[in-house]
Amino acid sequence: MKLMLVGYGNVGKAFRKLLHEKKVKELENVKIAGIVTTRGLMLKDQEEFVPDKKVDVLEALDEVQPDVVVDMASANYKTGEPSLSLYLSALKRGIHVITTNKAPLALKYKEIINTAISHGSKIFFQATVMSGTPSINLYRILPAMKVRKIRGILNGTTNYILTRMSQGLSFNEALKEAQELGYAERDPTLDINGFDAAGKITILSNVYFSRYISINDVKFEGIGNIEIGDALKRGNKIKLIAYADEKETYVKPAEITKEDFLYNVDGVNNALEIESDIQKITIVGPGAGPLNAAYGAFSDLILLLRGEN
Ligand code: 80F
Structure with a gap:
């Protein structure tokens, strides 16, 4: 299973670390196939971010073709973009989305959920509220x-x-x-x-x-x-x-x-x-903290792999 991480700041780095350090059976076949930030796309899974291509998140989606997008980019409350378009595009292709970014869901919840339902894909967003504390x-x-x-x-x-x-x-x-x-x-x-x-x-x-x-x-x-x-x-x-x-x-x-x-x-x-x-x-x-927010997304990934809805 291929993951594409969006955003590699405090939370993104903590998420990558959790993925490498926690030995969980569900994660045996999971790998990071790309990390995209404002600086571009890195196709390697390494700690130091060195972009391989100067592309935006939508172009990165085409390039990486992941099974799951994990959005840990900064919130844009004006339009929710580019994350909003990314979710809609991913969900329509059957790619699941996990997010710590509140803005798209706070602006366009109904559209995002209905897109997921009608295409049989899933969106998990525990970390958007209270980070890794279940809400x-x-x-x-x-x-x-x-x-x-x-x-x-x-x-x-x-x-x-x-x-x-x-x-x-x-x-x-x-x-x-x-x-x-x-x-x-x-x-x-x-x-x-x-x-x-x-x-x-x-x-x-x-x-x-x-x-x-x-x-x-x-x-x-x-x-x-x-x-x-x-x-x-x-x-x-x-x-x-x-x-x-x-x-x-x-x-x-x-x-x-x-x-x-x-x-x-x-x-x-x-x-x-x-x-x-x-x-x-x-x-x-x-309710906040890089590890705590990352754990919210990490726990979502395991629930997703266990087939939860
Ligand atoms: P940080 O600013 O460290 O990193 C953001 C990353 O997003 C950077 O790598 C940047 O390049 C990338 N990015 C921005 N725009 C992009 C774009 N257009 N395309 C691609 N990449 C882009 O941010 P954090 O701290 O790592 O947070 C990441 C996300 O998690 C944000 O949406 C946060 O809102 C969310 N989050 C963060 C939390 C935290 O504790 C907690 C839960 C969610 O309660 C509170 O006090 C809240 N402020 C925190 S809640 N850091």
Whole structure:
């Protein structure tokens, strides 16, 4: 089975490493046949990226003819391109797609899913929400549950910044740390202004409520001018909260009291609270980080090879 990796930054490199280091039986016949970035296509599987051809992602698809595309390229929330065209083209040819890139799904979820269904191909996207902490893939194992609402912390960078600010760092110092740790988007304003969390709650709404909304339907605020001092004096914390039910979807900062389970979700951790007709489920784990995001895609690859839908 041939893989084509798209994007070879923090997450792409961690994914390649996992693929080589984890000795998993399902992966015995899997190989990387190409890696494509803005710099071109490399047809070898080696750590140092040295492009063999100056082609874009669609040309690379023709050149490599993979069985699976693993998209770990930066998010383009304006158009979703070039990843959006890549997914549609791949899925139409029966090539499966695994992605950590939220933008195409946050913009054109319905089109992508319907293309996959009508061509018998699959798209897996656990890493787009909470990285390697199951959120999308959690839904697979909750059959027939009627979800009423979901609420959580879905951006690692902003939660890390808010936590470090409560420990005395300035906003800029905390952001710098988050960037050094590989949590932030290439353009960190996507984290700070709430866009990344809005993309994630859009994807979750589509999965958990079959709503087929786009990020353009979601109201969001970020933490750009956040003041946390007063909340801290009251013994509370500010968190960037994402919320969705069957009618409403939003992201905004909120003051959280000690009684709320989200109060103790600090640093790069993210959390999701799912309320349903059967029970309430909460899940907490790292929401960002190169290894964590790569693991989301890696676990998807194994599920795909096991024949999961
Ligand atoms: P990084 O900027 O390191 O690498 C991006 C790569 O994409 C580069 O190799 C670049 O050349 C390539 N690329 C960009 N445009 C391209 C194009 N048109 N054609 C081909 N290649 C192109 O980015 P990361 O950190 O490696 O992230 C990669 C993707 O994973 C992005 O879509 C992220 O949104 C996504 N992701 C990253 C996470 C992380 O922790 C986490 C999950 C998904 O919660 C948070 O704080 C979030 N900021 C992170 S969530 N790094």
